Amino acid sequence: MAIRIDTVASREKLKPRREPYWQRVRKGCFVGYRKMTSSGHGTWLARARAEEAGTKQLFQTLGEFGELADHLRFDAATKAALAWFDHLGRGGTAATATVADACSRYVRQLKVNKTERAAKDAETRFKNYVLNNARLAATELPKLTPTQLEAWRKSLTEMPTRSGGNRGKRRSDSTLNRDMTCFRAALNLAYLDGLLTTDYAWRSKLRPIKNADQRRELYLDRAQRLKFIDKAPAELSAFLRGLCQLPLRPGALSKLKAGDFDKRLKVLKIGQDKSGKDRRIKLPEVTAEHFQAAAEGKQPTAPLLSRTDGKAWNKDAWKWPIKAAVEAAGLPAGTTAYTLRHSVISDLVHDGLDLLTVAQISGTSVAMIERHYGHLRGDVAAGALARLAL
Secondary structure (H helix, E strand, C coil): CCCCCHHHHHHCCCCCCCCCEEEECCCCCCEEEEEECCCCEEEEEEEECCHHCCEEEEEEEECCCCCCHHHHHHHHHHHHHHHHHHHHCCCCCCCCEHHHHHHHHHHHHHHHHHHHHHHHHHHHHHHHHCCHHHHHHHEHHHHHHHHHHHHHHHHHCCCCCCCCCCCCCCCCCCHHHHHHHHHHHHHHHHHHHHHHHHHHHCCCCCCCCCCCCCCCCCCCCHHHHHHHHHHHHHHHHHHHHHHCCCCCHHHHHHHHHHHHCCCEEEEEEECCCCCCEEEEEEECHHHHHHHHHCCCCCCCCCCCCCCCCCCCCCHHHHHHHHHHHHHHHHHCCCCCHHHHHHHHHHHHHHHHCCCHHEEEEEHHCCHEEEEEHHHHHHHHHHHHHHCCCC
């Protein structure tokens, strides 16, 4: 008599044992239920015959489906098993990978398809927020559950930030989104590559928080920017002036080399920024003069805007000098190097430069510019409408 595992009543009658109970779902394909104790959810599995290996059997753990009601688990397990069977039929792998494996595979993909910087960033986030949880890292992907990922997300939310000006403070929604993005992407890649048959475990639990990236409201007008530069040490003022003349991220500006400025064409090449690719900006005469003076007498590989000792600027080097200059200039609390980028982009948008061009020279997307600066187009639109008046 065939053993049934498709109803709650039939599963309750089964005796606990290590060997799974199997029920055929189609030729050569079975759904299994392992009942180790009298209580507990039990574990669901799939079994299929490898056609290219004759009678060899392939197995896949599907998980407990403990988040579902008892009467729904067989159907959920069958659906997951059928997806795995179809995956095998298309030549997919039957190998079992862990969360740590998924993270490693994602980092390798970034090194090939993106940049070394992007791969390093993801690797660091995994090390700090995923792989530090030994139990989670060792979990086989098919055994991941929504409950497990919900607990991970909760612990990440409660974990204070590790760096930057908000170090030790509560993690912001935007920071949480960035930390979750890599993990979600790693799991999605594993799912696409067939290392597990469903994204059910993280589909809802790792969704980004909506509207987390709020507009940067702190804005410095031209007079405030000039005062900022004036109150800064001489070695820093050239760096700040560069931020006031171009909508660059401070980190991108600090990485520029003297060879990145083409004196003849008055073109500045911005290397691999957060956007992940090079871009070139044609400079107006007055801006070109500033960068030409900075590059004068330097080797092509030397920092374009350097400190007195010839070293490149970085966030640790400019943090305290900028804080002192902000206080000396009487600027609003919270003013940072990034405030200058925001202020410059605000001016470009407000003065009517099309958003595509603003996005291109800023090294970001049009969608991001629209989200944070689209409200500034109101005056531009009003002026255009006024010119239509008869």
